[in-house]
Amino acid sequence: MRDACRPKGLSDSLTPLRLRLTAPSVKPTPPLRHLPPRRLLAIAASAALLSSPAVYAGSQNKKPKASLDGSEVVCPLGTFICAPRPDNFALCRPNGQLEFYDPFLSKDSSLRQTAKTYVWADHVQSPDQTIYHLTGHVKTIRADQELHADVADYNSDTSDYDARGNVHYQEYNQLVSADHVVGNTDNSTTLATGNVRFQMLDSHGNGTAVRGQQFDANRSRYSVATYSTCDIGRHIWEIRAKKIDTDQNTGRGIAHDATMSMYGVPFFYTPYMSFPLNNDRQSGFLYPYFEHTGEAGYQFRIPYYFNLAPNYDLTLTPRYYSLRGSMLSGEARYLFPQTKGTFDFEFLPNDLYNDQKITPTSFDTQGTQRYLFRFTNSTTLWKGWWLSTDIMRASDQNYLHDFGDDIFNISTALLYSSIYLNGSGNWWSAQVGGDMWQNVDPAESNAVEPYKRLPRATFNMDIPFWRWYDIGLTSEADSFHKSEAVEGSRLDLYPYIDADFQGPWWFIRPKVAYRYTTYSLDSGYRNYSTSYTSLSGVTTITPFTDANPSRSLPIVSLDQGLIFDRVASMFGTDYTQTLEPRLYYLYAPYRNQTNLPLFDTNLMAFDDWMLFAPNQFSGADRQMNANNLTAAVTTRLLDDGGVERLSATFGQIRYFTPQLVQTPGTQATDWSGSDYVAELSSQLNDQWTMSTEYLWNPNTRKTELGTFTVQRRLGFDGVLNFSYRFRQNLLEQYDISAVYPLTARWRLIGDWTYSVMDKRTVEAVAGVQYEGCCVKMSVVARRYVTGYDGVISTLPAGQIAPGSDTAVMFELEFKGMGAFSGQTDSILRRDILGYQ
Numbered sequence: 001m002r003d004a005c006r007p008k009g010l011s012d013s014l015t016p017l018r019l020r021l022t023a024p025s026v027k028p029t030p031p032l033r034h035l036p037p038r039r040l041l042a043i044a045a046s047a048a049l050l051s052s053p054a055v056y057a058g059s060q061n062k063k064p065k066a067s068l069d070g071s072e073v074v075c076p077l078g079t080f081i082c083a084p085r086p087d088n089f090a091l092c093r094p095n096g097q098l099e100f101y102d103p104f105l106s107k108d109s110s111l112r113q114t115a116k117t118y119v120w121a122d123h124v125q126s127p128d129q130t131i132y133h134l135t136g137h138v139k140t141i142r143a144d145q146e147l148h149a150d151v152a153d154y155n156s157d158t159s160d161y162d163a164r165g166n167v168h169y170q171e172y173n174q175l176v177s178a179d180h181v182v183g184n185t186d187n188s189t190t191l192a193t194g195n196v197r198f199q200m201l202d203s204h205g206n207g208t209a210v211r212g213q214q215f216d217a218n219r220s221r222y223s224v225a226t227y228s229t230c231d232i233g234r235h236i237w238e239i240r241a242k243k244i245d246t247d248q249n250t251g252r253g254i255a256h257d258a259t260m261s262m263y264g265v266p267f268f269y270t271p272y273m274s275f276p277l278n279n280d281r282q283s284g285f286l287y288p289y290f291e292h293t294g295e296a297g298y299q300f301r302i303p304y305y306f307n308l309a310p311n312y313d314l315t316l317t318p319r320y321y322s323l324r325g326s327m328l329s330g331e332a333r334y335l336f337p338q339t340k341g342t343f344d345f346e347f348l349p350n351d352l353y354n355d356q357k358i359t360p361t362s363f364d365t366q367g368t369q370r371y372l373f374r375f376t377n378s379t380t381l382w383k384g385w386w387l388s389t390d391i392m393r394a395s396d397q398n399y400l401h402d403f404g405d406d407i408f409n410i411s412t413a414l415l416y417s418s419i420y421l422n423g424s425g426n427w428w429s430a431q432v433g434g435d436m437w438q439n440v441d442p443a444e445s446n447a448v449e450p451y452k453r454l455p456r457a458t459f460n461m462d463i464p465f466w467r468w469y470d471i472g473l474t475s476e477a478d479s480f481h482k483s484e485a486v487e488g489s490r491l492d493l494y495p496y497i498d499a500d501f502q503g504p505w506w507f508i509r510p511k512v513a514y515r516y517t518t519y520s521l522d523s524g525y526r527n528y529s530t531s532y533t534s535l536s537g538v539t540t541i542t543p544f545t546d547a548n549p550s551r552s553l554p555i556v557s558l559d560q561g562l563i564f565d566r567v568a569s570m571f572g573t574d575y576t577q578t579l580e581p582r583l584y585y586l587y588a589p590y591r592n593q594t595n596l597p598l599f600d601t602n603l604m605a606f607d608d609w610m611l612f613a614p615n616q617f618s619g620a621d622r623q624m625n626a627n628n629l630t631a632a633v634t635t636r637l638l639d640d641g642g643v644e645r646l647s648a649t650f651g652q653i654r655y656f657t658p659q660l661v662q663t664p665g666t667q668a669t670d671w672s673g674s675d676y677v678a679e680l681s682s683q684l685n686d687q688w689t690m691s692t693e694y695l696w697n698p699n700t701r702k703t704e705l706g707t708f709t710v711q712r713r714l715g716f717d718g719v720l721n722f723s724y725r726f727r728q729n730l731l732e733q734y735d736i737s738a739v740y741p742l743t744a745r746w747r748l749i750g751d752w753t754y755s756v757m758d759k760r761t762v763e764a765v766a767g768v769q770y771e772g773c774c775v776k777m778s779v780v781a782r783r784y785v786t787g788y789d790g791v792i793s794t795l796p797a798g799q800i801a802p803g804s805d806t807a808v809m810f811e812l813e814f815k816g817m818g819a820f821s822g823q824t825d826s827i828l829r830r831d832i833l834g835y836q
Contacts, residue, residue: 074716074717074836075836077683077686077689077711077834078689078691078711078833078834079833079834081829081830082829082834082836083836084825084829084836085717085836087815087816089204089229089773089815091744091745091771091772091773092204092230092231092773092774093231093234096204096231096232097175097199097201097232098168098175098177098197098199098232100148100168100170100175101170101175102146102170105141105144105146105170106143106144106172107144107172108144109143109144109171109173109217111143112142112143112144112145115142115143116142117140117141117142118140118141118142119134119138119139119140120137120138120139120140121135121136121137121138121152122135122136122137123135123136129156130155130156130157131153131154131155132153132154132155132156133151133152133153134151134153135150135151135152137150138151138152138163144171144172145169145170145171146168146169146171147168147170148168148169149163149165149168149181150164150166151163151164151165152164158184158186159184159185159186159187160182160184161182161183161184161185162181162182163180163181163182164179164180165179165180166179167179167180167181169181169190172201173200173201173248174198174199174200174201175197175198175201176190176196176197176198176212177195177196177198178192178193178194178195178196178197178212179193179194180193180194181193183214187216188214188216188217189214189215189216190212190213190214191211191213191214192209192211192212192213193210193211193212195208196208196209196210196211196212196222196225197209197232198220198222200246200277202277202278203229203276203277203816204229204774204815204816205228205229205253206227206228206232207222207226207227207228207238207239207244208225208226209222209223209224209225209226210223210224210225211223211224217248218247218248218249219245219247219248219249220245220246221243221244222243222244223242223243224242224243225240225241226238226239226240226241227239227244227253227255227275228774229814229815229816229817230773230774230775231774236262236263236772236773236774236775237260237261237262237263237774237775237814238260238261239259239260239273239275240258240260240261241255241257241258241259242256242257242258243255243257244256244258247277250282251276251278251280251282252274252275252276252277252282252284253274253275253276253277254273254274255272255274255275256271256272257271258271258272258273260273275817276816276817281305281307281313282305282307283305283306283307284304284305286302286303286304286305286315288300288301288302289301289302289809290809290810291808291809292806292807292808293805293806293807295323295401295402295403296321296322296323296353296402296403297321297322297323297324298322299319299320299322300319300320301318302317302318303316303317304318311334311335311336312332312333312334312335313332313333314330314331314332314333315330315331315332316328316329316330317329317330321348323352324348324351324352324353324370325348325349325350325351325352326348327346327347327348328346328347329344329345329346329347330343330344330345331343338379338380338381339378339379339380340377340378341375341378341389342374342375342376343373343374343375343376344373344374344375345373345374346370346371346372346403347370347371348369348371349369350367350368350369351365351366351368351369352366353402365396365402368395368396369395370396370399370402371394371395371399372392372393372394372395372399372400373391373392373393374390374391374392375389375390375391375392376390376391377389384423384424384425385421385422385423386421386423387420387421387422388418388419388420388422389418389419389420390416390417390418390419391417391419392415392416392417392438393415393417393438394415394440397438397439397440397441397442397446398440399440400412400440401440401442412440413439413440413441413444413448414437414439414440414441414449414450415437415438415440416435416436417435417436417437417438418433418434418435419433419434419435420432420433420434421433427461427462427463428460428461428462429458429459429461430460431456431458432455432456432457433456433457434453434454434455434456435452435453435454436452436453436454437449437450437452447484449482450482450600451480451482451485451599451600452480452481452482453478453479453480454479454481455478455479456476456479457476457477457478458474458476458477459473459475460472460473460474460475461473468499468500468501469497469499470498470499470500471495471497472496472497472498473493473495473496474494475491475492475493476490476491476492476620477489477490477491477492478490478599478600480599480600485528486522486524486525486544486597487521487524487525488520488525488597488599489519489520490517490518490519490520490599490620490621491518491519492515492516492517493515493516493517494513494515494516495513495514496511496512496513496514496555497511497512497513498510498511498512499511504563505562505563505564506560506561506562506563507559508558508559508560509559509560510558510559511555511556511557511558511559512554512555513555513556513557513614514553514554514555515551515552515553515554515555515623516550516551516552517551517552517596517620517621517623518548518549518550518551519548519549519550519596519597520548521546521547521548521549521597525544525547525597526543526544526545528543528544528597529541529542529543529544530542530544530594530595530596530597530664531594531665532594532662532664532668533662533666533667534667534668535658535660535667535668535669535670540594542594542595544595544597545595546595549595549596551593551596551623552591553588553589553591553623554588554589555586555587555614555623555626556586556587557584557585557586557587557614558583558584559582559583559584559612560582561580561581561582561583562582563578563579563580564578564579564580565577565578565579568637570637571684573639574640575637575638575645576638577636577637577638578634578635578636578638579633579635580633580634580636581631582612582630582631582633582634582651583629583630583631584611584630584632585628585629585630586614586626586627586628586629587626587627587628588614588624588625588626589625590625590657590660591623591625593622593623593661596621596622597621598621598622598663598664600618600619600621601617601618601619601620601621601622601663602618602619602663603616603617603622603663603666604616604617604618605705605727606674606675606704606705607677607695607705608649608651608677608693611630611651611652611674612630612632614626617663622661622662622663623661624659624661625657626657627655627656627657628654629653629654629656630652630653630654631651631652631654632649632650632652632677633650633651634647634648634649635647635648636648644683645682645683645684646680646681646682646683646684647679647680647681647682648679648680648681649677649678649679650677650678650679651676651677652673652674652675652677653673653674654672654673654674655671655672655673655674658671671699672698672699673698673699675695675696675697675698675704675705676694676695676696677693677694677695678693678694678695678696679691679692679693679694680692686713687712687713688710688711688713689710689711690708690709690711691707691708691710692707692708692709693705693706693707694706694707702728703728704727704728705726705728706724707724707725707726708722708724709721709722709723709724709833710722710723711834714739714740714741715741716741717739717747717836718739718741718747719737719738719739719832719833719835720737720738720739720740721735721738721832721833721834722735722736723735723736723833731757732755733753733754733755733756733762734752734753734754734756735751735753735754736750736751736752737750737751737752737765737832737833738750738751738832739832739834739835745770745771746768746770747768747769748767748769749765749766749767749768749769749780749828749832750766750767751763751764751765751831751832752764752765760785761783761785762784762785763783763784763831764782764783764784765780765782765828765831765832766780766781767779767780767781767809767824773815774814774815774816775812775813775814775815776811776812776813776815777811777812777813778809778810778811778824778825779809779810780808780809780810780824780827780828781806781807781809782806782807782808782809782827783804783805783806784804784805784807785804809824809827810824811824811825
């Protein structure tokens with residue numbers, strides 16, 4: 001309540017009275033800152049998905065809601081890893097503010113200094129026109145401030161006021177009610193006593209107090225107080241403290257002599273507690289995490305977040321493993337105008353576990369230091385040039401086996417490190433640097449590590465020189481290093497001329513290239529050899545005899561296609577259907593390459609994209625010979641919005657000459673054609689999506705690859721996934737996962753991956769999650785394979801089969817007490833397609 005001048009001509013008693021008062025100049029409250037099958041099983045599963053019922057009220061709609069409260073977009077179907085969902089209070093009671101909340105009051109506090117004050121009352125007395133005594137339904141409004149009381153006294157000279165009886169006060173970010181409130185409007189100071197209730201509108205925080213005091217527009221103190229983000233009067237959890245200080249400038253609340261309780265049962269006491277009042281980044285403890293694994297025992301983590309500056313921060317996480325001891329892990333992030341990066345680390349100063357040897361290559365780690373770190377950085381040096389760094393190292397090759405708590409970490413066999421100086425322009429790109437790997441598979445010797453490429457340089461260019469034509473070059477120079485293997489350097493040059501002739505319904509893309517590769521082998525190269533298996537199956541071992549071998553050959557290709565379209569109707573909906581035939585001819589003469597070392601080259605697994613690839617080998621050490629013609633056809637269904645609802649592709653490569661260029665361990669072939677490739681993907685509505693790929697070899701009459709994936713949306717945030725994966729002589733797996741909403745608050749979570757070849761479960765996850773108005777809880781149990789290297793198969797003699805481990809994870813989150821995605825949430829997002 002505030003006025004600027006003394007009203008004139010007032011009688012001693014008016015009924016009713018409405019005053020219009022002008023506000024004096026006052027510094028506005030600063031706004032909040034926001035810092036920056038088998039196949040029958042596959043068919044049966046898909047049929048079940050298509051007939052799944054609605055889960056809870058409201059899910060009968062053809063399209064899922066954007067969110068529970070309309071503010072959040074659901075994760076798109078088919079997304080591999082969905083972003084975590086922010087806290088929302090949509091499950092709280094509607095209109096959960098204190099009963100006197102006025103939704104139409106202005107929320108702009110900056111208007112206070114110029115706004116007028118309006119006063120209503122049944123009666124007013126003012127003997128000297130300085131002190132006003134207002135009685136009966138007293139109401140004052142100024143900008144974002146509104147005050148109600150039964151009785152109020154106001155001094156227009158000092159701006160002091162005294163309000164009594166059912167006092168209600170509202171401003172842009174808080175509500176307060178009390179029996180008695182005194183204060184000064186110029187200084188924004190108040191003292192509230194008697195049945196004090198308060199609510200913070202921008203954080204859903206609310207509570208009660210015996211006494212409330214406002215020191216200025218942003219700082220308050222509540223004595224003998226409670227605080228919670230639950231519904232008013234329905235506190236599932238709350239903080240009870242002798243004193244709670246709030247500061248809107250820092251966005252923090254401080255509770256002194258505080259006890260935290262849940263359902264009225266105290267479970268935690270601390271003499272000092274800091275908690276957030278909004279969603280701004282703030283320093284403080286994040287949610288603790290509990291887990292148990294067989295390799296490390298019981299584990300407890302409690303991260304602490306340091307909000308050091310808007311552009312850099314730090315998270316430190318003390319950990320305790322019951323079998324191994326204390327560990328410190330952390331993550332530092334920084335963002336500057338010319339550089340950005342992160343540094344992650346884990347450090348265990350003394351491993352207490354008397355570890356048994358996992359495999360003949362592992363060792364006892366008791367009493368040793370264990371660590372893992374990763375440093376990534378990108379620094380812009382000048383326009384078009386930047387330095388990129390990615391370094392990841394572990395103390396030993398057992399580290400991920402001992403401390404990895406999910407199959408993604410445990411299945412990692414190599415850690416990659418690199419540093420490069422990169423440059424690019426309108427028609428060129430270049431990089432100079434090197435890369436290396438570290439073996440972290442305890443079942444393998446370090447001989448599995450790829451060659452170190454130190455140094456390595458590349459230069460690529462593509463220059464348009466006429467309307468249709470480009471001239472270009474891809475080049476690479478490397479120096480390769482590896483113990484007990486042939487070493488040396490390699491230069492690979494690949495100049496070309498290509499063209500792109502095209503119209504609305506056709507394209508023709510010819511390309512002529514020449515590939516030259518030369519080597520300079522280090523001394524001792526004669527101690528090593530390579531092998532070659534001919535068409536007849538005879539294997540020849542050939543030692544290296546030339547210190548400077550080379551290879552050169554032309555490569556010619558012609559890619560051409562047509563695009564037809566028509567209007568088609570399916571399930572009562574009109575679509576645009578396309579038919580896209582495509583031919584790709586590739587010619588590369590045979591060159592004997594058995595005298596060339598294999599530094600970084602492997603035969604790639606055949607897949608759909610290789611129908612139009614100029615080489616079936618990765619790296620530059622082998623170039624396939626080719627006289628091939630690829631024929632493929634694709635059809636698509638596009639809706640009125642241009643969204644691809646269905647896509648189907650069928651194709652094969654026809655070979656006119658034998659495939660003679662091979663790598664050691666493989667055999668030359670005289671096949672007339674490649675695998676038949678068939679693909680189908682569909683998303684005819686917003687409830688389900690399906691994709692499948694099938695590769696069949698007409699020469700061996702075997703299925704080389706088969707995949708089938710289907711996803712069904714269940715309500716708003718539920719999903720049901722089924723996938724089947726088969727690769728000849730490599731793997732055959734089923735995977736079923738689901739997030740099944742029982743109600744709007746409860747949902748079941750599960751994931752099961754089974755290996756047919758090994759007749760065992762690779763990973764099984766089962767859990768339950770609860771989300772209420774102000775609390776979220778997860779209990780998840782996991783059984784997973786340890787030492788898993790991507791494919792479970794029969795191990796060589798002397799190695800033991802992969803073992804299994806069990807982890808039970810519990811996570812409890814109090815909404816509004818800080819945004820943090822815990823370990824359980826991140827694991828589930830990676831395990832379950834579409835989990836959010």
